[in-house]
Amino acid sequence: MANILDVSTDDNLQYQFFPVSSGSVQFKIRAPNDAHIALTMAPQESEPMYEVFIGGWGNTKSVIRRNRTKPEKVEIDTPNILNAGEFRGFWVRWDGGVISAGREGEAIPFISWCDPQPFPVGFVGVCTGWGATGTWKIEVLPPPSAPSAAALYSPPPGYPGIAPVSGGAGIWVDATSGQVPPGAVVGGQDCSGEPIYVARARHEGALIPGKLASSHGCAYVPWGGKENGKNEYQVLVGGPNSWMPTSGSNIPPGAFPGGESEDGEPLFIGRVSHEGSLTTGKVQQSHGVCYISFGGQELGFPDYEILVA
Structure with missing residues (x-):
């Protein structure tokens, strides 16, 4: 069960942590x-520290800040996002270095930033200030549950490729048209700051790990030198989110299998930083690179991070 905390904050910018x-x-x-x-x-x-300011600067802007220092990592106009007379619902996520915040009932964040040097978050603090007091109802969510996600998005019986991944640390869930199932694993972020989720799709006889940016309305997989858009795809839900730097054909123990090539070679899930994005793709050991879809092309990188269970 989720834990509900009722918190009141004064006009003093003093965080209350839990x-x-x-x-x-x-x-x-x-x-x-x-x-x-x-x-x-x-x-x-204490540093390191992320801060998400919702409705700052007179309820006109929201920002993400790291280690209490400017410039802001990202800044978005959000006029009248808060209200003194009614409760407004929000969520904040931290996943694989991607810090994001969104409105209750909306899957797409209104603000997001990817930290190239992420740290493990153990505590959340809340406060108000600059003339504001606050009344909070805080729900601390339990870890994502793969079975509940599977129940919400039950695949057709016998659909190939839908099975608990080895070790039971996640499942692949059917989705279409930009849909993001609850508990989806965030692997990075697009150039715009939008989260990129770990996805895969079938193409030319292969089952290929790639990327999902929800606003694009499809997943993309790299194959044949091109970025191939897929309206039907699968998203990794409730799985691991530990990324290990490696290079070439060095596949570390515990690397998380994500699919297979048209020749039956296992494909793993990798990611690379490229032109302001952190983009997920496929690792093919025999090729010694991580391939990503980007700008209509399939691009290969000998240095990359790989998802491990």
């Missing part, structure tokens, strides 16, 4: 402006 065990927190906040959320390793303001 521990978290999953990669997200959901809350309702009633405040005129400046709902601040801190993500830390310890129950106090």
Whole structure:
């Protein structure tokens, strides 16, 4: 069961911290402006530290900040996002270095940033200030549950490729047209800051790991030198999110299998940083590279990160 915390915050920018065990927190906040959320390793303001400011600057903007220093990592206009007279619902996620926040009931975040040097978050803090007090109802979500996600998105009986992955650390869930199932594994972010989810799709007899950016309305898989859009795809749900740097054909123990080539060779899930994005794709050991879909092309990189269970 989720844990509901009722919290009141004064106009003093003093964070109140509580521990978290999953990669997200959901809350309702009633405040005129400046709902601040801190993500830390310890129950106090200490570096490293992420901060998400919702409705700052007189309820006109929202930002993400790291280690209490400017410039902001990302800044979005969000006029009147908060309200002093009613509760507004939001969620904040931290997953694989991607920090994002969105409105209750919306899967797509309104603000997102990918930290190239992520740290494990153990505590969440909340505060208000700059003329605002706040009343919070905070729901600390349990870790994503693969069985519940499977129940929401039950695949047709006997559909090939739908099975618990070895080790039971995640399942692949059918989706279409940009749909993101609950508990989907975030692998990176697009150039625009939108989260990229770990996805795969069938193409030319292969089952190929690739990327899903929801706003594009499809997943993309790299094959044949091209970026191939797929309206029907599968998304990794409730799985691991540990990425290990490697290079060439060095596949570390515990690498997470994501599919297979048309010749039956196992394909693994990799990611690389490229032109402002952190993009997921396929690792083919015999080729010694991680391939990603980007700008209509299939691009290969000898240095990459690989998903391990």
